[in-house]
Amino acid sequence: MLPIKMNPEEQFKKIISHCKEYGFIFPSSEIYEGLAAVYDYGQNGVELKNNLRTYWWKSMIQMHQNIVGIDASIFMHPKTWKASGHVDGFSDPMIDNKDSKKRYRADQLLEDHQDKIRAKIEKELDKAAKRFGDSFNKELYSETNPKIVSYNETIEIIDDTLKKGLETGDLGLIKQLIEELEIVCPVSGSKNWTDVRQFNLMYSTQMTATDGESELYLRPETAQGIFVNFLNVQKSGRMKIPFGIAQTGKAFRNEIVARQFIMRMKEFEQMEMQFFVRPGEELKYYEYWKAIRLNWHLAMGTATDKYRFHDHVKLAHYANAAVDIEYHFPFGFKEVEGIHSRTNFDLSRHQEFSGKKMQYFDTELNENYIPYVIETSIGLDRIFLVQLFENLIEETLENGETRTVFKIHPALAPFKVAILPLLKKDGLPEFAQKIYNELKYDFQCFYEEKDTIGKRYRRQDAIGTPFCVTIDYDSLENMDVTLRYRDSMEQKRIKVSELQDIISQQVSWKSILNKIEE
Numbered sequence: 348m349l350p351i352k353m354n355p356e357e358q359f360k361k362i363i364s365h366c367k368e369y370g371f372i373f374p375s376s377e378i379y380e381g382l383a384a385v386y387d388y389g390q391n392g393v394e395l396k397n398n399l400r401t402y403w404w405k406s407m408i409q410m411h412q413n414i415v416g417i418d419a420s421i422f423m424h425p426k427t428w429k430a431s432g433h434v435d436g437f438s439d440p441m442i443d444n445k446d447s448k449k450r451y452r453a454d455q456l457l458e459d460h461q462d463k464i465r466a467k468i469e470k471e472l473d474k475a476a477k478r479f480g481d482s483f484n485k486e487l488y489s490e491t492n493p494k495i496v497s498y499n500e501t502i503e504i505i506d507d508t509l510k511k512g513l514e515t516g517d518l519g520l521i522k523q524l525i526e527e528l529e530i531v532c533p534v535s536g537s538k539n540w541t542d543v544r545q546f547n548l549m550y551s552t553q554m555t556a557t558d559g560e561s562e563l564y565l566r567p568e569t570a571q572g573i574f575v576n577f578l579n580v581q582k583s584g585r586m587k588i589p590f591g592i593a594q595t596g597k598a599f600r601n602e603i604v605a606r607q608f609i610m611r612m613k614e615f616e617q618m619e620m621q622f623f624v625r626p627g628e629e630l631k632y633y634e635y636w637k638a639i640r641l642n643w644h645l646a647m648g649t650a651t652d653k654y655r656f657h658d659h660v661k662l663a664h665y666a667n668a669a670v671d672i673e674y675h676f677p678f679g680f681k682e683v684e685g686i687h688s689r690t691n692f693d694l695s696r697h698q699e700f701s702g703k704k705m706q707y708f709d710t711e712l713n714e715n716y717i718p719y720v721i722e723t724s725i726g727l728d729r730i731f732l733v734q735l736f737e738n739l740i741e742e743t744l745e746n747g748e749t750r751t752v753f754k755i756h757p758a759l760a761p762f763k764v765a766i767l768p769l770l771k772k773d774g775l776p777e778f779a780q781k782i783y784n785e786l787k788y789d790f791q792c793f794y795e796e797k798d799t800i801g802k803r804y805r806r807q808d809a810i811g812t813p814f815c816v817t818i819d820y821d822s823l824e825n826m827d828v829t830l831r832y833r834d835s836m837e838q839k840r841i842k843v844s845e846l847q848d849i850i851s852q853q854v855s856w857k858s859i860l861n862k863i864e865e
């Protein structure tokens with residue numbers, strides 16, 4: 348069986364249509380033409396999403412004695428976002444093309460331009476490698492070939508100008524660079540640009556109270572709900588440093604240039620954990636969490652070379668280390684998770700803005716301090732997308748037919764087992780229902796009587812069900828069934844009494860959680 352090769356665009360289209368056809372993801376309010384960059388999870392999608400969230404939650408809270416969870420509100424006091432810096436600083440530099448009326452993130456236009464230059468460099472290097480054969484010295488050639496040197500200089504100028512423009516707020520520098528590089532609008536092809544302006548990414552709304560109205564924000568990240576509850580949790584849970592607080596929940600960002608399906612949405616879900624440590628010990632824990640978080644991704648069965656760490660070159664002013672975990676999508680390595688050493692910035696700011704002490708008394712050191720924080724922050728929807736790219740496979744079978752199979756880790760699969768009576772008569776459905784009623788307490792089970800068994804197997808393959816149990820006439824006499832494995836398509840005759848154990852072994856949380864620590 349061979350996976351069929353597809354180009355990235357084809358693969359994306361295939362994933363989006365598969366998600367719709369099999370009840371994973373629908374465009375939001377589709378009967379009204381949908382809402383840009385907002386999606387709804389369907390009957391199979393919600394199961395997978397719940398499982399991914401549970402996997403994260405267990406890996407944090409159940410696996411660590413010193414991490415607890417909370418569920419803070421989406422609405423928070425507006426001062427929270429002043430203190431966190433989001434009111435003044437959480438914005439993207441945008442530029443409009445006057446001809447196409449399309450709006451772009453100015454930094455992304457420049458980064459896309461850098462990618463194009465990098466592709467040109469690669470082309471030059473390929474050509475040279477062919478020309479010089481075995482004697483080709485790639486490094487030396489890159490350093491001395493005038494074309495490549497000049498390309499690299501342009502890449503650097505873009506980095507420097509972006510950094511300077513964003514740090515000083517002189518957005519004219521960015522516009523000037525876009526003009527100098529003659530970057531054109533991908534839609535109109537023209538260079539007729541407006542000035543670059545900053546757009547805040549937070550959505551605001553009003554809250555009415557007896558003393559009037561106040562402006563509130565929909566939270567753009569879940570982390571602040573953890574910071575403002577730091578003392579509540581520490582005191583009520585008698586937590587001792589180092590300890591962590593985790594939470595999952597919706598976050599909202601007015602992403603103007605939302606694209607790539609659930610990769611960048613206006614409403615999405617984050618899973619964040621803040622780990623509070625002694626000042627000076629943060630980099631030790633930063634390394635610890637880098638390793639644990641990478642293992643979390645790999646434990647789902649992904650090949651090691653599909654992930655990489657990408658250190659932030661431009662650190663936020665409050666961070667002393669930051670790295671992204673990137674997954675190799677067919678359209679390039681992209682961030683799926685961030686790990687940040689945030690110093691004591693957030694707690695200090697909340698202390699300043701609220702006037703409440705955000706300190707911890709360390710009994711071992713006999714001193715008070717504001718703890719330092721390591722944050723791990725991952726997008727649940729992006730991980731969902733990774734699962735689709737990684738595991739949705741089209742295979743050519745030995746008989747020449749093709750099948751679409753979603754080879755998700757069994758512990759994460761929306762349904763664990765499908766119970767399928769071969770025929771809809773002669774007591775087979777009743778026997779099958781009995782098995783369903785037995786297994787449903789432990790596993791999310793699917794029951795289906797319609798269509799040929801082959802078609803039913805294909806449908807379960809497409810939603811990732813690791814096991815199918817088929818009930819036939821022999822079952823009634825011998826109390827046995829056919830167990831079919833999703834990945835190998837192997838079929839085994841087993842006793843009904845063995846089902847529970849066989850399924851358990853493969854779908855248990857242990858089967859995935861214990862790989863994180865390996």
Ligand code: ATP
Pocket residue numbers: 568600602609610611612613615616617682683684685724725726727728729
């Ligand atoms: P990006 O650079 O891709 O915009 P970010 O650096 O702003 O992401 P963070 O603020 O660090 O992202 O958020 C943590 C995680 O939340 C990201 O790694 C990503 O998985 C997820 N995330 C962020 N923005 C979105 C979005 N608009 N849609 C879906 N997931 C998102």
